[in-house]
Amino acid sequence: MSNSIANETINHSKNKEPFSIVRLLTNTYFLNAVSLIAFFLLWDYVARERIFHDSLARPLEVVDQIVRLTQIKYAGTNLWGHIWASTQRIVIGFFLAAIVAVPLGLFMALNKYVNAIVKPLFDLFKPMPPIAWCTIAVLWFGIGETSKVFIIIIGSFVPCLLNAYNGVRLVDPELYDVIRVLGGSRRDEIFHVCFPASFPAVFAGLQISLSVAWTCVLAAELVNSREGMGFLIKRGMDTHKPELVLGGMLLIAAAAWLTSQLVSLLERKLCPWKRTIDNL
Amino acid sequence: MNTHNEPILKIRCENVSKTFIQKGNQEVPVIRNVSLDVYENEFLVVLGPGQCGKSTLLKIIAGLEMPDTGFVTLDGEPVTGPGPDRGLVFQSYMLFAWKTVRDNVELGLKLRNVPANERREIAQHYINMVGLQGFEKHYPHQLSGGMKQRVGIARAYANSPKVMLLDEPFGQLDAQTRMFMQKETTRIWEQEKRTVIFVTNNIDEALFLGDRIILMEGKLPGTIKTEYKVDLPRPREHTSMELLQMRAMITDNTELVL
Numbered sequence: 001m002s003n004s005i006a007n008e009t010i011n012h013s014k015n016k017e018p019f020s021i022v023r024l025l026t027n028t029y030f031l032n033a034v035s036l037i038a039f040f041l042l043w044d045y046v047a048r049e050r051i052f053h054d055s056l057a058r059p060l061e062v063v064d065q066i067v068r069l070t071q072i073k074y075a076g077t078n079l080w081g082h083i084w085a086s087t088q089r090i091v092i093g094f095f096l097a098a099i100v101a102v103p104l105g106l107f108m109a110l111n112k113y114v115n116a117i118v119k120p121l122f123d124l125f126k127p128m129p130p131i132a133w134c135t136i137a138v139l140w141f142g143i144g145e146t147s148k149v150f151i152i153i154i155g156s157f158v159p160c161l162l163n164a165y166n167g168v169r170l171v172d173p174e175l176y177d178v179i180r181v182l183g184g185s186r187r188d189e190i191f192h193v194c195f196p197a198s199f200p201a202v203f204a205g206l207q208i209s210l211s212v213a214w215t216c217v218l219a220a221e222l223v224n225s226r227e228g229m230g231f232l233i234k235r236g237m238d239t240h241k242p243e244l245v246l247g248g249m250l251l252i253a254a255a256a257w258l259t260s261q262l263v264s265l266l267e268r269k270l271c272p273w274k275r276t277i278d279n280l
Numbered sequence: 281m282n283t284h285n286e287p288i289l290k291i292r293c294e295n296v297s298k299t300f301i302q303k304g305n306q307e308v309p310v311i312r313n314v315s316l317d318v319y320e321n322e323f324l325v326v327l328g329p330g331q332c333g334k335s336t337l338l339k340i341i342a343g344l345e346m347p348d349t350g351f352v353t354l355d356g357e358p359v360t361g362p363g364p365d366r367g368l369v370f371q372s373y374m375l376f377a378w379k380t381v382r383d384n385v386e387l388g389l390k391l392r393n394v395p396a397n398e399r400r401e402i403a404q405h406y407i408n409m410v411g412l413q414g415f416e417k418h419y420p421h422q423l424s425g426g427m428k429q430r431v432g433i434a435r436a437y438a439n440s441p442k443v444m445l446l447d448e449p450f451g452q453l454d455a456q457t458r459m460f461m462q463k464e465t466t467r468i469w470e471q472e473k474r475t476v477i478f479v480t481n482n483i484d485e486a487l488f489l490g491d492r493i494i495l496m497e498g499k500l501p502g503t504i505k506t507e508y509k510v511d512l513p514r515p516r517e518h519t520s521m522e523l524l525q526m527r528a529m530i531t532d533n534t535e536l537v538l
């Protein structure tokens with residue numbers, strides 16, 4: 001009988017088929033590679049033909065620029081120093097925003113009085129683009145680290161709070177009935193339903209916050225800074241070095257990707273029940 | 281089949297009415313003056329089409345909704361809220377996606393502070409009873425619909441309730457799985473006798489399972505139209521002569537679309 005109910009077991013064994021052109025052409029990795037190579041060839045062609053005059057560097061020039069940055073100091077700091085400067089701001093700002101915004105969002109969803117107090121303020125600030133705070137932050141905190149971290153906090157706060165709040169609000173109310181029928185209390189409802197059910201939404205919020213945080217740090221560094229990847233981009237523009245601008249962009253992309261992977265890893269550890277979606 | 285000579289009263293619903301207030305202060309009477317007795321170890325089926333208040337009646341017995349008038353008693357004590365003495369099985373399974381099969385089944389015991397080794401033993405017993413041995417560490421999304429509802433049944437049973445309340449538990453299953461689950465329900469009920477109130481909109485299911493069938497009126501507010509005693513031995517066959525005769529009788533008396 002256990003066989004008859006286990007009708008959804010997936011068979012993982014793969015049949016080996018002989019090599020053929022069709023199989024190669026429909027292979028996902030092959031198509032991924034074709035797409036990437038075509039992109040870089042096109043980029044190289046456009047740069048070589050000087051369609052943007054001297055404002056587009058060739059891919060290898062960008063790579064060369066990045067490698068050179070690891071060997072020499074640029075504006076007093078080497079490549080790792082610049083990467084670390086931006087990452088440090090992200091980590092501090094994102095962390096501070098998350099430890100306040102996530103619990104606050106959960107609280108708002110659970111308690112209507114907290115909601116009634118916080119929501120109007122939140123609704124007032126929510127539509128304001130975080131970058132709009134750049135200049136006032138400089139006026140308040142000067143051009144040091146504080147103003148940059150401040151903007152990151154402002155930017156990452158909103159998605160963190162919003163997702164935590166919605167995560168709890170969207171829990172199926174019948175799940176609370178289950179706890180009540182099984183003999184649980186309000187506290188059990190919160191710990192066995194609210195929190196675990198909202199975890200995936202909280203993590204989605206953290207991911208959005210993180211990408212907003214990278215946007216914010218870039219904006220803050222473009223406005224005023226002496227180190228960081230945004231500074232490299234700004235300096236590249238000022239000195240008309242497209243390879244430096246593009247190199248900075250690639251570095252930011254890589255750093256943002258890495259931090260986002262770290263959050264995903266944490267999510268997989270904390271939410272093992274979540275269905276994994278490939279390549280998202 | 282109920283073999284008691286003198287049936288012991290388990291649940292009594294006395295003149296239960298319930299009206300919901302919708303948006304715009306519109307009153308929707310859902311059930312009106314429902315009186316109902318359920319006896320110990322009886323398999324009672326409440327049969328009615330969609331939107332006839334039968335699920336609301338079950339929620340009132342479970343204590344999740346309070347009646348506007350009338351009352352419900354369990355073993356003579358008035359029902360004032362939900363409690364572990366009544367196990368509820370939901371139409372949409374309502375499993376905790378973040379808990380494994382075992383943790384789902386153990387939850388009621390955990391909430392009542394049963395020691396870990398004891399609750400594992402009890403949970404394993406009911407997991408085996410519903411035929412899910414080997415799936416203890418699976419998460420609900422890895423199971424089929426029928427298997428999910430098995431977990432729902434095991435979860436309710438593990439809390440050792442006096443009464444099992446099942447709210448259209450097989451409504452989301454395909455016809456074949458549904459028939460199979462009906463057989464399983466009979467097997468489980470004969471193995472672990474409980475007072476059961478089973479809500480369904482399916483005549484065949486009602487006849488296959490019930491000792492007694494309460495037929496509800498097919499419109500709001502829900503009232504009891506009539507009741508049938510199904511005095512047939514188990515296991516029953518959907519196609520047996522007696523069942524089909526009763527089916528014709530009930531069909532003549534309902535507005536169910538078949």
